[in-house]
Amino acid sequence: MTGFLRRRAITSLLPLVAVLLGVFFLARLTGDPANLYLPVSATPEQRQQFIEQNGLDDSVWAQMGDYLWGILHLDFGESLRTGESAATMALRAFPATLQLAFSTMLIAVVGAVIIGSWAAYRPNSIADRISSFLSMTAASVPDFWFAIIGVWIFAVGLGWLPTSGVTGGMASWVLPVATLVIRPLGVLTQVVRGAMVSALSAPYVRLARSKGAGDLRVVTHHALRNAAAPALTVAGDLMVGLVNGAVVVETIFGWPGIGKLMIDSILGRDFAVLQACVLLTAVSIFVLNILIDIGYALLDARVREKVSA
Amino acid sequence: MSTAVMSVHDLTVDIETPNGRLRAVDGVGFDAVQGETLALLGESGCGKSMTAQAIVGLLDPVASVSSGSVVLNGTDLVTASRRKRRAMAGPELAIVFQDALTALNPVYTVGTQLAEPFRIHRRMSSRAARAEAVELMRRVGIPHPESRVDAYPHQFSGGMRQRLLIAMAVALNPTVLLADEPTTALDVTVQAQIMALLKELRNEREMAVVLITHDLALVAEEADKVAVMYAGHVVETGAVAEVFSDPQHPYTKGLLESVPVHVARGSDLASIGGTPPDLASIPSGCVYQARCPLARDRCVAERPVLHQVAKGRAAACHYSEEVSR
Amino acid sequence: MTAVLEAPSESRVSSQVALWRLLLRDWVATGAALVLAFVALVAAFGPMFVGDEAAQQNLLDANAEPFRLSDGWLNVLGTDALGRSVLARLIVASRTTLSVAVPAVLLSLVIGSLIGMWAGYHRGRRETVVMRIADIILSFPSLLMAVVVLYIFSPSSANLILVLAITRIPIYLRTARAESAELQSRLFVDAARTFGTRSSAIIFRHVLPIVLPTLLTVATLDFCFVMLSESSLSFLGIGIQPPSVSWGLMVAQGRTYLQTAWWLSFFPGLAIVVTTVSATILASWARLATDPAQRWRLTLPRGRRGRRAIRRAAEKALTPEVQ
């Protein structure tokens, strides 16, 4: 396993660098930020001064050299917008995103396993049809509908929950998490259901039944673990989306996460912050992918052998 | 000694298809006797596996038992509650499936899977169940069971996997053991070992074995009695030696003539002309009429019922006397 | 034993007929198919009838409430902030929406699955490289890509489709790779390989048919994701440019009016949801119907009572024949 991890880390390093460089170059293709940060009446001299101060007049290669040199010294540059260190800003926003992502995935996975297995147990039954229909609908409804209507009903109409914010204890988590969980829950339920339908018609389930195993045991012991691999793949992809930041939720509920920060820095051509954010999310996505691979290995001995081979 | 521990009577299984309902098994009946092997013999598609599935209650949801009874130790499995059936699955009735690789759960160790019957029915601790699993593995002839108990199914050879399936089936000394084509996927030498193991276990545990197969040679060597199936019907029953030496149904006869050992050296190897009927187009008279050399008007008009042709023997043919000649 | 279910003797024509009959038996799937056909028809011919109405502004009748016939049937779903008929705009938007979402989904589906299957089939280094590329795209902020396209090229349907397709490729790539990697070790692939079949042929003949249903399911769910992403790009200016209109754009523009004129974003949102759900239902139906091993599920009468009733009826019908 350690050999696998080492190899995986090495092969992951290159894409990581590729992402960083890609972001670096592409970001600079979107125009220099002088117009945004200088008053409209700034003179050409002031403009030139701004560009020089921020090193934007150097060749892209020279800028990249500076940037990489900085990274080696753990210096990720400063934000044009706030003047703060870009690393500080990214690191401050990331925990909020992670908390939201983990709670959302936890609820989505547990919910999807329960609903999906239940639906798969009697495929094509009324219960299956209803749960499939609801999960498909959930997966296709625009998330900001939930957000805004949720605010409208539960905060303004009923006064049960705060409209937004993060400092309100558990209650302030309800609307953001509920908004975020809808789509993953719908998608995952569909995936779990599909995988469970095939798992439940597999010969080993028949064997288990011939041993006198009850319904619950068949579902939880025999089918679920076999159905877990595709669910894990999709859950991983969904989690990647969440780690990249939940822009809608962060915007509407004022959740200080990395998605909003990334968008603001793209729109603000705040390259240093963007690069710091991308570095952070890319690293966590690579870690996440490795965890998923380990998950596959834990689920299935056959994968384990290939991994350690 | 010849106590029937399980009697199957008039078992009928229907299947729902997009084109309507089909009768896959029609009025099948036989008795399984303690310490004896009964072979259900027939070509693929004749309904023999579906009969086995109906008995153990593992039919696909499209198929259902529409009439008949399976009485085991005084309980009719067809009408028994799900709970009752579950309680009987393992200690009283067990089945060995044909494809051992897919039948074993790929994500669990064989030890876990072998221990499962003990965990479910005897509520043993996992350690005790594991000890039983090792013991079972040793009994079915798996070398070094202590070290292999934590291995996964794919790490075993085909023969070993089949042994594991058998071990699982006999774990709780069932009254009746169904073996559904247990050796199909195996090569000949391994086949012989597996069959020997089955016979050994049958004698040791005094089980009634129902062997489902298409292999005449296997039936000749392993079974005491045979029920020949064709298109969902039992067309002939009796002791193996008698049926094979003196078939009373033209289908049985045709089958025997298509096997080299039963044909005199030098003469042509016969084969049965035509193909078995599609379940959707089973004729109203004799099911075998289309391929039968003896077929005549009566066979089209009237379906022959299984009737006694000799002591302990029955055949479903209007002209069974003509067959043996 | 279940050979009869596979109906090997059925000719191609009759199997198509059977497929139709199977579809008609399932009223939910039939409904979904009808909805999709309706949407396609509306997209194809609708704009011809209401094209002008959708552009007809009437600021004095802005945000008129829906479900009133007093302003004529065109305003039955209300009017938008510029007094245009929401119904007419929905109809015109259906064409734009489909002409962006369908190519985007297809493009990412085709590219992603081909590369994914190829990588999964060959494993080894090729697989690693492809998977890492997927990682790169996934961890790349898709919005940045959109802004780059916006800045360097001009916003057009083609660029929009490109941006949407590229960001969705990894999803198919990963799914296809996972399944094909599993399949390549299977017996029938080995068999094909020993016959000397070229790998591309094996992929198309043996791997694709098995992977495709899953990919199609993913694609139908993705359909709605793409429609909504398209709307979020319009906030940056790269999306559909007015006066062209898409469902996503209508949802996005109507969003600020959720409290005062809910119909502006509700109806286009509903159109997206209904279309996606129909596509998903039909896809999951097709997945069962085309899979010989699963097809029987569709023939299963629903509920115990229904099954018993059918059995009784069947017994009555069959009894005289048997005896």
Added chain:
Amino acid sequence: MLSPPSPRKPLLIAAVLGAALIVSGCTVANSEYVTGGGAGGLRIVLPEEPPTLEACQSSLTSTGVVLRSNITEPLVERDADTGELAPKLATAWEQTSDDTWTFTLRKGVTFTDGTPFDADAAAFTIDRAVNSDLGCEVEGYVFGDTDLDVKAVDATTLTVTTPEPDPILPLRLSFVEMVSTKTSTTEKVRVPIGTGPYEVADWQSGQRLSLEANPNYWGGRPGYQSVNYVWRAEGSVRAAMVTNGEADIATSLAPEDGAGELAVAYRNNETTALRIQADQPPLDDIRVRQAINYVVDRNTLVKTLFENLATPAGELIPEGIVGYNPDEKVWPYDPAKARELVAQAKADGVPVDTQIRLIARTGQFPRIAETIEVIQSELAKAGLNVKIQMMDTNTQLTYQIRPFPEDTGPYLLMIMHGNQAGDAAFTLDQYMLREGYQSSWGTEEFDASIRDAEELKGDERQAAFEKLWPYEQEKVVQYAYIAHMSAILARSASVSYQPDSATGDEMRLAEMSPVS
């Protein structure tokens, strides 16, 4: 104007959805959730977090609205209603020579770090903001590349000398917020030390900013001991926070955000207009530019999309700015005339079929997308080939500010200009001069009259500026003015506050007090 949401439907849905939440055991929320502020605290919700509170960046809207006159103060302050300058940290000022102004400073003022405010501090601040290499926003905004010669004559006397005579120097200096001499001169700081009625108590980046009343403030205690700022990007959420009692003031709302009776509309200084890129054919033909003016139906736009919160415009500055012409002439809506003009131009060989881009910035003002669509539709009816292009801010700015991108083809640019300074000179230099940073085109005569007018003072200045507007409409026609805009904020019933035209840039907390 603002229709409150119908209460029935949400309640019905809520009854269904609510059951789930009751099970999960949620407790009733109260206002403490969001701001954490106790009794007596004022809670304000802004559209975005101030990027920094650096005093020399105070002309950034999102910084200035929190900072100006709250944490730091300038020497003089402009009254938003009258346009007159009022004393703040300077008690008097006069032009002591052509190029020098002398300020008398207030005595007994200290910064919140204890250092005294005196002429040295004022000189330090002005040098830091205007003459240093920090690249301050204020420098570019009000002073251009003019360097100031600042001298502390004694503790309370300050002289400021400009290279050229500057009649409005005190107005320009009203943008310079005074900071303690302990402030770094080599880099910008996030939190300034000022003399204002409040000081920063706690800044939880991303979450909230808390101010506490300055106990040693020279001007008396403000109405609230503490003020909490939070920020939400979504207008409807900001409005909901006030209606829900989670905030007392919410700014930058749109009419449809649902603040209901708590909404307060007020005139800001913003004016919207289409800038016509008049050096590009067919826009170089004055008939085409006139046609564009004839088809913008300003009255209907104001009545419908702007919900009567704006007034049709005939010039780029609103009432209250020096140079505003009260006899504002608004172009009539005359589509027939416009068609005729386009047809005439076409007959003379003007390529009116050339595609013209109508460029706008997303989110520039509420209902920008709708406004653009209305204008595009009207222009198309007049016979012009107009294509809408929405852009993000940075991209749009490349089209708005010189140097303009090359080979753009003809385009119309939606601009919104807010003259924060109160004098038309700021507007004219930028938008009207031929080489103005935000001007595409002009005439020599017009340039000359602008230059002449800017030299003048008092009533002469006003009169000269007034004449420029009709001249622009008749002879230049670079713009199609649309409307003088308004803003909306939501104010809870417990707060007494009257916003003025400067509120968007400078929200004075000292003017807010609890309703007793």
